Amino acid sequence: MARSRAHDFEAKQRAILRAAAAVFAEAGMDKASMAQIAGRADVSKALLYHYYPGKDALIFDIIRTHLSELNAAIAAAENATLPPRDQLRALVHAVLEQYRDADDYHMVQLNGTRTLSDTQRQEIVALERAIVRRFATVIRAIHPDIDQGRPILTAVTMSLFGMMNWAYMWFRDGGPVSRADYADLATDIFLGGFERLH
Template identity: 40%
Template sequence: MARTIAKDHDDKRSHILKSAARVFAREGFDRASMSQLARECGISKANIYHYYDSKDAILFDMLETYLHQLRDAICGLDLKGLDAQARLRRVVQEILVAYQGADDEHRVQSAGLSALPDEQQVLLRGYQRELVVFLSDILAENAPALREDKRRLRAATMSVFGMLNWFYMWNTDADEAARKDYAALVSDLTLNGLKGL
């Protein structure tokens, strides 16, 4: 007889992933052990193995969940009726707001993605690429000349992400209002340069 799935299966799985993100961010993926994960989760190792057969499986599910949700949240924004500048402002703001509460996942994404098999990395990097292309297209709407120079367009896109990641990494306790204020600053800099401030 097949084992039934507990009613709280998804909640427990989410708890394991959030706890694992803390451990992987703090200890590093390579140094983290299943015993540490179990302690952080407040459950037994056997219970973790009920959900995941390995530490690698936890890492992949955590990053896949995080990046998939981030991609969907940003690329799925309803931007109809907004002009190019307003689209940029909205997307920049929503990226920074979406980062809130995901400090550990973001750190693990940066440091742990390369620990996964190539086919899993390809999937996860695909989510990242979709976000980059989405923002890149909006930047090009605001500065059409960038479409003719892919290298500069990529540099401009990654510069915006760099500004957002700086704030995110150094202001982890910032509330939504502070994130929105900084997002407006990034948008002003991007659209107008220093003269726009």
């Protein structure tokens, strides 16, 4: 008979993922150990191995969870009744809010994808592409002729992601610019340059 899940399985799994992301962000993918992760999560190594057979499985689940939740947050922010510029602003706000307290997850995504198997990498790439498509659809609605003459939609979309994804390097909650302020600032900078595209 299959063993049933404990009532707090998902809460413990989430705590393990948070702890593992912190250890990977601090020590690096290669130097981090399962013992360090178990210690940070305040669980036994045996329990950690019950959830994840090794570091590779942890890295994959951290990235998959981070991107799946990001994609869901963006989907929840989509509102086709808004003008396209307002739709874009809502998506930028959703991303930057989802990034709150997620710096460790973000660092694992940036540095850990190379350690994944081909199958795992394909799943992560599919999630990343789904997220980018959500933005590209709105950007095309703002500028329907964006790819006339030369295909630049992807380059333009990824430029906006550059402003959002690298904010973790310098942005600090409680600083002179709030998270919502930066979401508006990034959107305004993007739209200001975007409207000058030919």
